Structures are given as structure tokens and as C-alpha cells.
Amino acid sequence: MTVELISVGTELLLGNIVNTNAAYLAERCAALGLSCYYQSVVGDNEERLKDVVRRGLSRSDILILSGGLGPTKDDLTKEVTAEVFGRELHEDAHTKERIEEYFRRVHTDQVTPNNWKQALVPEGAKVIDNHNGTAPGLIIEGDGKTAILLPGPPNEIRPMFERDVAPYLNGLNPEGIYSKMVKICGIGESKAETMIADLMDAQSNPTIAPYAKTGEVHLRVTAKALGEEEADELMRPVIEELYHRFGDKIFTTEEEVTLEEAIVEFLDKRGMTVTTAESCTAGLLAGRLMNAAGASNVYREGYITYADEAKEKLLGVRHETLMRFGAVSAQTAEEMARGAAGAAGADAAVSVTGIAGPGGGTDEKPVGLVYIGCCVKGKVRVEEFHFTGNRAKNREYSVARALTLLREELLRAD
Amino acid sequence: MTVELISVGTELLLGNIVNTNAAYLAERCAALGLSCYYQSVVGDNEERLKDVVRRGLSRSDILILSGGLGPTKDDLTKEVTAEVFGRELHEDAHTKERIEEYFRRVHTDQVTPNNWKQALVPEGAKVIDNHNGTAPGLIIEGDGKTAILLPGPPNEIRPMFERDVAPYLNGLNPEGIYSKMVKICGIGESKAETMIADLMDAQSNPTIAPYAKTGEVHLRVTAKALGEEEADELMRPVIEELYHRFGDKIFTTEEEVTLEEAIVEFLDKRGMTVTTAESCTAGLLAGRLMNAAGASNVYREGYITYADEAKEKLLGVRHETLMRFGAVSAQTAEEMARGAAGAAGADAAVSVTGIAGPGGGTDEKPVGLVYIGCCVKGKVRVEEFHFTGNRAKNREYSVARALTLLREELLRAD
Numbered sequence: 001m002t003v004e005l006i007s008v009g010t011e012l013l014l015g016n017i018v019n020t021n022a023a024y025l026a027e028r029c030a031a032l033g034l035s036c037y038y039q040s041v042v043g044d045n046e047e048r049l050k051d052v053v054r055r056g057l058s059r060s061d062i063l064i065l066s067g068g069l070g071p072t073k074d075d076l077t078k079e080v081t082a083e084v085f086g087r088e089l090h091e092d093a094h095t096k097e098r099i100e101e102y103f104r105r106v107h108t109d110q111v112t113p114n115n116w117k118q119a120l121v122p123e124g125a126k127v128i129d130n131h132n133g134t135a136p137g138l139i140i141e142g143d144g145k146t147a148i149l150l151p152g153p154p155n156e157i158r159p160m161f162e163r164d165v166a167p168y169l170n171g172l173n174p175e176g177i178y179s180k181m182v183k184i185c186g187i188g189e190s191k192a193e194t195m196i197a198d199l200m201d202a203q204s205n206p207t208i209a210p211y212a213k214t215g216e217v218h219l220r221v222t223a224k225a226l227g228e229e230e231a232d233e234l235m236r237p238v239i240e241e242l243y244h245r246f247g248d249k250i251f252t253t254e255e256e257v258t259l260e261e262a263i264v265e266f267l268d269k270r271g272m273t274v275t276t277a278e279s280c281t282a283g284l285l286a287g288r289l290m291n292a293a294g295a296s297n298v299y300r301e302g303y304i305t306y307a308d309e310a311k312e313k314l315l316g317v318r319h320e321t322l323m324r325f326g327a328v329s330a331q332t333a334e335e336m337a338r339g340a341a342g343a344a345g346a347d348a349a350v351s352v353t354g355i356a357g358p359g360g361g362t363d364e365k366p367v368g369l370v371y372i373g374c375c376v377k378g379k380v381r382v383e384e385f386h387f388t389g390n391r392a393k394n395r396e397y398s399v400a401r402a403l404t405l406l407r408e409e410l411l412r413a414d
Numbered sequence: 415m416t417v418e419l420i421s422v423g424t425e426l427l428l429g430n431i432v433n434t435n436a437a438y439l440a441e442r443c444a445a446l447g448l449s450c451y452y453q454s455v456v457g458d459n460e461e462r463l464k465d466v467v468r469r470g471l472s473r474s475d476i477l478i479l480s481g482g483l484g485p486t487k488d489d490l491t492k493e494v495t496a497e498v499f500g501r502e503l504h505e506d507a508h509t510k511e512r513i514e515e516y517f518r519r520v521h522t523d524q525v526t527p528n529n530w531k532q533a534l535v536p537e538g539a540k541v542i543d544n545h546n547g548t549a550p551g552l553i554i555e556g557d558g559k560t561a562i563l564l565p566g567p568p569n570e571i572r573p574m575f576e577r578d579v580a581p582y583l584n585g586l587n588p589e590g591i592y593s594k595m596v597k598i599c600g601i602g603e604s605k606a607e608t609m610i611a612d613l614m615d616a617q618s619n620p621t622i623a624p625y626a627k628t629g630e631v632h633l634r635v636t637a638k639a640l641g642e643e644e645a646d647e648l649m650r651p652v653i654e655e656l657y658h659r660f661g662d663k664i665f666t667t668e669e670e671v672t673l674e675e676a677i678v679e680f681l682d683k684r685g686m687t688v689t690t691a692e693s694c695t696a697g698l699l700a701g702r703l704m705n706a707a708g709a710s711n712v713y714r715e716g717y718i719t720y721a722d723e724a725k726e727k728l729l730g731v732r733h734e735t736l737m738r739f740g741a742v743s744a745q746t747a748e749e750m751a752r753g754a755a756g757a758a759g760a761d762a763a764v765s766v767t768g769i770a771g772p773g774g775g776t777d778e779k780p781v782g783l784v785y786i787g788c789c790v791k792g793k794v795r796v797e798e799f800h801f802t803g804n805r806a807k808n809r810e811y812s813v814a815r816a817l818t819l820l821r822e823e824l825l826r827a828d
Contacts (some may be wrong), residue, residue, distance in 0.1 A: 013450045015441025029431030105802045112604045126770035282704035283697025290696035301724030310715030
């Protein structure tokens, strides 16, 4: 079975956005055992879109179209694809109800007549509910070909693909594709790849593919098998070998578990609490930690202390320390972590102080210098980092490193 | 003049990498006044690549191919394009010398016979020197069509494009493309589009294209003109009309200015300070506000108060208020905002308290219910929101709405 990806949107043709949907869909299709030979990008133009859809159907079994399902006149993906398949559009009661419900919940004053365009469905098409927006997905089958239409926003397309499209595509293929994600923190990508170079060379079924994320390396282990049990049996020895090599640097083997969730679960199981004291990251660390549902069991309060006086007032950092070593120093990071744990009455605390840039750097303390402190049960460890990104990247890396340090210190104290 | 982008590489088809080259080339071509109607991705396969190149030449004036210029047998872009143009390959002495020199400088031990494949040039082609790698770029012209071949690595393609390809393309096209981004907050996408439907229908030069971002709508106004001055003259009346319709919902007309930067600049100019008191967003609001470089002038400290006791202790929310109305209530949001302003000694404060989900919802207070409070110079306004996303989206929308509310209240008090 071959699949072809068609991304619809003028903003892609103008280069205003990067086509991350194509990379996501391509990766997921490959994991599902489908061969993808072509990807196209085309704008919201009837003739050109029709041409690309026809061309796609002439050379591929399945088309996945993303984008162009919005409520405006510009949005043509559904209309054009239905025409190529020779299908009329009808209002779908279920979809209309879902859109009405969506608007009731969100902002009723903003519903305009053009929104009802999104309730039109080609005859015979399967509807894929959209839980994060108003445009439903659609599956149109005919003459041995299939077109799958999905909305453009990543937060809509991804859950729809995982929940409905992947099982549908899997059903077209008797051999299923099963995968586990071995997630590692505290080891760089090059080093991680070197550590498993022999496994990657020898791989056939299952395969191992590495992906770098900020401060993490993810290894996707993928097996082709006739069922989940067979897949698990194929993957087990590989995953055991990865544990043997990476040890407790592996924080999960579950696709959907994030580093912050692993940490929150660890704390929750032990009835421990954590707090944060942030300068340059200014809330991003706490914000990420609290992405984990259920974080309220382990986190009660946190501190954003940008100004020196705030570090003194809220965390009890000594004036002398700030004067002598400066706000961006190992000493300040240590007192911030210890002070935060005390102020919040928490078992653990993480502190971040650094120079995210673009301004504020000096020869002695350049942009990218960040100190991260971690206090667990009264013991403090401080690490110095030198990041080389822009302001946003330096802050993002600081957060990733802070979580990694917290996890290491929690494991050490356990 | 129309241009078409063809990206060659199996790693793109497998989704192992994101096609940032296409976004970069598309944006640069648009800025050079070239219309791009199609982008394609194809693998290192002779027949399929030939098909895509032929198809491209049949519908576009200029093809820009990236990738597939490497030294291995897999790399076919040059061979296939030369064949389509009916050109023989010859060894180019200048290029061979550059490759030899490159290997002398970098890693002499890694030169293999297949590297000399990169010194082969189609007859009549212009060579574009590569200062960061061994594969030269090539420009092949024939029958009124042009193919420009560039290597895949971003650190090679970008300098080559800027130094040699952009001036070449500019020579083909005297008219340039200029644009402004009108950014709006506090109005939904559908409503914004309805408000300018007549302008969009009537548009020719300049054009208006809307893009939705979380809590914002961006309108790109684009003019074709012979220079910046002419472009400004073309765009001025359109931008004036947009100001007439959207008023102070427009927070900037600069591409690179974000909502948080607009707010920080507003505060900074007036010597005002702001603070944040967050429950469900737990630092994300502060974190986003502090994305703005220079935010340290206007922000000294902030509070993450997840637990009820933290709201009492750090913000002075009354125990009675929490007992009677609950932590997720307009009353608590109001006291959080007022309390934060007082505790931080700030001129303005924003508070967020809500149920981000997935747990914690009740019939009376469902997941997605969020109260945002804003205190400016002692006056507090509270708004109630009902978001319908998952935990992450509800938090992201809360942050966007909180910034919008803060901006509105700052303008009102000004």
C-alpha cells in the first residue's frame, strides 16, 4: 500500500510556516508499514488542488490531505476532493451538532454563517470527530482508492490521526506495526547513537530509530507482527538490552509519558512535594512540570524571583551572597533552592538563575550561562551550564536540564 | 515568473527530518516576487524523480531542487535533471580543484573515489560555489525554463542562496514583494474575517491573508512593487482601513513583534511594573511574558499558587472566600489579582485560576472553566472563560486570554 501526503495552504507556499504536519504524517505512515513516495504542497486554488489530487490518485493508493478544511471561502480541500470522487456534499446532523456544541462551550457570540460549511460532508464519507476544533476529518473511499482529509492545526490533526486514522490504516494492513518509545534524558544524541551503533547496524525486526528532543533522546523500537503479543515478544529483548546500556537514564518506555509526568509520578508515589524558584526561566519550569495531570498532589506553590530583592524576600537568599557572587552564580542557585524548599515546606526544590540573553551578558558571565540548583531532603547540588541558543532556546534548555537534574537527585536520594 | 520547489530525499519521505529548506526557499522566493504554486518531496528514485522534474517544468518557469547532490550512488538529482534537459555531464576543473582543496582543509582521510562524481557538471550549466561543503550548486537554462540545483544541508543551501541564487533570481524579476503583519488580539478568526470580507473580495494589490494563532489573528498585507517606498504607499490605505475597523485590537503591524513584547514595551514606556498570580497555568503566563527581552524592567516577582493555602499565604486571598466560592471563582481571581499587586508592589497584576483538566471538573465547574483577573492601579476586572481543549490547550488559551485582558485594562487605564 502506498500513501501520498498533500498539504494544502498558502502559508506553506509562502514559507510562513514550516510543514511539520508532513514530517509527522510521514513518520507515522512509515511506522504503520505504508510506503510514501510523494509529498506535495499546494495552495487554496481550485484548479491546482484538483490537479494535485487527481495526480495523487493516479499514482498512490491512499491520499492524506491536511489543511484547507476551515470555514472560509478560501478553504477548498473538501469541495475539491468530493468533486474528484464524484460525491455531493450534504449537511451532516452529527457534525452540525458537534459544531454547535463547540461554539456553545467556547464563544457563542463569534459563530458566523460560514461556520456551517464545516458541517457539510461528502456522501458516503466517514466522519472523524475533531475534539479540538470545529472541522471534522473525513475518509472517502472509491475505486480502490482512499482520501483522508484532516485539518491543518497540529493540535487537531495529531490526536485525530492517533485515535482514528492510525487504527483505520492498520485495518488495511494485516500485519500491524507496534512500537515502544524508549525515552532517555541526561545523554546527548551523538553519544546515545554511538552506544547503540551495533544494535542499529544489526536491526531488522524490530528496528530502532533515534530522535532528538530538547535535552532528551527518544528511541523508537518498532516491530512488525500479527498481534500485540507477538510484537511484545519481539521487542522485549531489545528493550532489555537498551535498559542494560542506558540504565536509569531511561525514564519511560511509553510513547505518551513525558519527563515531567515521570517525575510527578515518582514524587506522588512517595508522597513527596516539590517547588520551583526561577529567575531567567520565569515560570516556564513550573509551567512544564504542571503539564503533568495530577501535579497538584506534589506541587503547592512556586516562586518567580526576577529581581534581586525578590530572591531575598521570597527565598531568603542572603544580600551578601548576591553582592559578592552576583545573582547568576552557583552560590545564589544553591540558596534559591534551599530557600524555596524551606518557604514552601517542600521535600524537593529546583532553582534556575542565568542569563538568557540577548542582553545582560558580560565577558565573565556571558549570555547562556545558567546555574541550576536542586535541593532534595536538605542536600543541594548545583550544576553550571553554557547554552548557545537565542533567548527562547536558552530558557527551553534550562527547563529541560532542570528537570533532568531533579530526576537524578530524586533517584539518588531514594 | 513562477517557481516550484522540489525537495529530494528519502529522509523527508520517512519523516525523519522536517522540511525547513522548503519553508526557507518559499519565503525567500515570495520576498523576491516569485509566485510559488507547488512544492514537492520525492525520494532518491530515478523514475519518480524524473517524473516530478518533467511535471514541474510543464507548469512552472523555474525549478529549485534541493538535496540529492551527494557523492553516493543514491544521489541522482544532477543526473536526472541533466537528462531531462538533454545535457551531458563533464568533469569541471574548477569544481574538482575546490573539492580537493576542501578535503585538504577538512578531513583528507575521508576522500573516496565517489567524491569526484560531485565535480561532474551538465554542459552549459552555471556553477555556484559551495563554501561549506563539496557539492556545488548548478543553474541549468533551456527552452525558457530554469532548474536551480542546490545541496540539502541548511548550512550549505542558505549561504549559496543568499550569495548567488537571490541575485540571479532578482535579475529575472524587477518587481519585489513587501509585506506588513497586522496582529490582532481579542477577536476570533471567523469574526475577524467577516469584518474584512469585502476587503478580501476586492483585493488585488495589496492582498490580505488571515492566519489564526492561539488567541490572535494575524493579517498579512502584501504588496508587489518596484521598491519599498512604492510598497508602503500601496499598503498605507489598507492598513489605515484595518485600523479603522479593528481599532486598538491591533497590537502591532511589525512581523516580529509579539503580544508579550507589545505589552512589555507599553509598561516600560510608562515606567510601570506588572506581576502574575497563577494557579492552573502555573508559571506559563509569567514565562511567556518574560519571553520579551527587556521584561526585567517591568517584572520583579511572581507567584505560583496551586494550593489554597498558597493563595492565602502569598496573595492574602481570604480563607472565607475560598470556602464560600471555591478556588476557581471570580471572587478568588479578583483577590488573587489584587493581592499579587499588593505583595509585589506592582502597578498591574494578572491572575489565573481554573480547571485545566483532565481531572478536577464537576457539573457546576467543568474542565475548561477559567477565571482571569486583572488589576491595574487598584481597579480589578474579572472575566470567565470556557475552554474546550485538552489540559495543554486550556492552559495555552488561558495565557493568551490573560495577556489580552491585561492589554485591554492597561489601555483603558491609560
